[in-house]
Amino acid sequence: MDLFRKKKIELNQTSGMKKELKTTDLIMLGIGAIIGTGIFVVTGVAANQNAGPALSLSFVLAAVVVILSGLSFAEFASRVPILGGPYAYLYVVFGEFIAWLTGWLLIGEFLLAVSSVASGWSGYVQGFLASLGVELPTALTGGYNPGKGTYLDLIAILVVVFVTYIVSLEAKKALRLNNVMVFVKFGIIALFIVVGIFFVKPANWTPFTPFGFSGVLDGAALVFFAFLGFDAVAMAAEEVKNPQKDVPRGIIGSILIATVLYIVVTLILTGIVPFTELGVSDPVAFAMRYVGHDTVGAIIAVGAILTLLTVTISMMYSLARLLFAISKDGLLPKYMTEIDEKHRTPKKATYTAGVVAVFFAGAFPLDILAELTNITALTYLILVSLGLLKLRKQFGQPKAGEFKVPFVPVLPVISILTCVVLMLRLQAITWIVFAIVMVIGLLIYFTYGYKNSVMNQQQGE
Numbered sequence: 001m002d003l004f005r006k007k008k009i010e011l012n013q014t015s016g017m018k019k020e021l022k023t024t025d026l027i028m029l030g031i032g033a034i035i036g037t038g039i040f041v042v043t044g045v046a047a048n049q050n051a052g053p054a055l056s057l058s059f060v061l062a063a064v065v066v067i068l069s070g071l072s073f074a075e076f077a078s079r080v081p082i083l084g085g086p087y088a089y090l091y092v093v094f095g096e097f098i099a100w101l102t103g104w105l106l107i108g109e110f111l112l113a114v115s116s117v118a119s120g121w122s123g124y125v126q127g128f129l130a131s132l133g134v135e136l137p138t139a140l141t142g143g144y145n146p147g148k149g150t151y152l153d154l155i156a157i158l159v160v161v162f163v164t165y166i167v168s169l170e171a172k173k174a175l176r177l178n179n180v181m182v183f184v185k186f187g188i189i190a191l192f193i194v195v196g197i198f199f200v201k202p203a204n205w206t207p208f209t210p211f212g213f214s215g216v217l218d219g220a221a222l223v224f225f226a227f228l229g230f231d232a233v234a235m236a237a238e239e240v241k242n243p244q245k246d247v248p249r250g251i252i253g254s255i256l257i258a259t260v261l262y263i264v265v266t267l268i269l270t271g272i273v274p275f276t277e278l279g280v281s282d283p284v285a286f287a288m289r290y291v292g293h294d295t296v297g298a299i300i301a302v303g304a305i306l307t308l309l310t311v312t313i314s315m316m317y318s319l320a321r322l323l324f325a326i327s328k329d330g331l332l333p334k335y336m337t338e339i340d341e342k343h344r345t346p347k348k349a350t351y352t353a354g355v356v357a358v359f360f361a362g363a364f365p366l367d368i369l370a371e372l373t374n375i376t377a378l379t380y381l382i383l384v385s386l387g388l389l390k391l392r393k394q395f396g397q398p399k400a401g402e403f404k405v406p407f408v409p410v411l412p413v414i415s416i417l418t419c420v421v422l423m424l425r426l427q428a429i430t431w432i433v434f435a436i437v438m439v440i441g442l443l444i445y446f447t448y449g450y451k452n453s454v455m456n457q458q459q460g461e
Contacts, residue, residue, distance in 0.1 A: 004095030030254025033314030038226020044283025051219030058219030068415035074248035085234035104441035164354030188303030200271030221425035
């Protein structure tokens with residue numbers, strides 16, 4: 001049994017999808033995926049329970065981890081510009097088994113992100129409808145929880161169905177809506193900054209680290225969730241005009257823009273409202289109401305409802321491309337490799353992603369699984385950093401025009417260590433659930449993937 005058979009880099013291979021995306025599209029895709037629940041939801045709870053005003057330092061630490069990983073992503077994207085992101089990268093350097101584990105981790109991350117954001121979006125919309133005097137039957141307002149009388153989250157299901165349809169259209173059309181929403185997102189963040197800066201009281205930043213450095217680390221382990229999505233850029237490689245230059249720029253550009261916005265918003269947020277009062281689900285809108293600007297708070301709340309769509313679009317787009325890439329290699333059923341004749345998109349992979357996401361978004365209250373999302377992401381980021389070391393050993397230094405990570409092996413090793421530090425801050429139950437998820441992934445590979453793999457068929461010829 002050859003578990004480590006490797007895929008060759010075939011730069012001239014084609015998937016049949018349109019190559020029409022540029023650097024700007026990729027940065028917008030990355031920002032659309034990154035800036036969502038992190039800035040509009042997680043900031044309040046993390047400041048209140050973990051780091052206090054020092055949450056800005058937590059974001060800096062999390063950003064360092066993400067940027068270090070992003071550098072490795074960028075070099076891989078430049079040197080191995082094929083569809084599948086880290087799944088495809090590690091197939092080239094480590095072989096099929098490690099590639100499958102990475103793909104399985106990515107499927108979990110994207111699926112969980114689509115479903116949980118849809119559930120969070122549903123909560124915002126239900127609150128907005130309630131303010132208009134419209135209330136859904138209790139049974140249709142949340143995931144399966146007989147104790148609370150909820151059985152199905154209808155709005156979460158509807159938003160996943162809508163996003164699935166949008167993503168099944170041409171990539172440019174799907175990302176055009178995403179880009180519009182990103183500008184709306186920039187607008188409401190700018191509104192918060194411009195209005196909020198006049199209500200900052202430096203006294204609210206004292207004490208700056210009420211929970212000590214341990215709290216800053218715990219905050220970083222939680223808000224790491226807010227940076228996930230930059231990997232969505234790598235998933236678009238086969239639809240990019242100049243992937244070797246545009247994909248690295250898209251990855252690094254989206255991370256840097258998101259980092260600056262997170263730090264500025266966090267500083268203003270904790271400067272307006274004492275961190276002890278930030279344990280709310282809509283901290284940015286709450287801060288405006290706190291200083292008497294109810295109208296601005298309402299605008300921000302509606303903007304958040306609209307812009308959370310960008311996260312579901314970006315993640316669904318990435319999930320569909322990932323399923324397509326893994327199915328092309330035979331590790332998942334082949335029907336997901338079909339390209340729609342009209343739109344030149346992997347429609348069946350998109351619909352499959354949508355059906356599974358509808359099930360999770362409608363039936364499960366997934367907000368408690370943010371830590372599981374983090375541990376899956378941190379695990380594959382460690383694999384990517386290890387993969388970069390193997391890439392350099394296997395293929396040597398990058399050629400002229402290709403992105404190059406500086407200070408190898410020092411930076412990849414630091415990246416691995418920082419990921420491990422954040423993972424060790426997560427709860428024991430998270431590790432237990434993570435182990436169960438990985439066992440399921442192993443069962444799928446050994447009962448279906450290995451024997452149906454394209455590599456296995458080639459070896460049998």
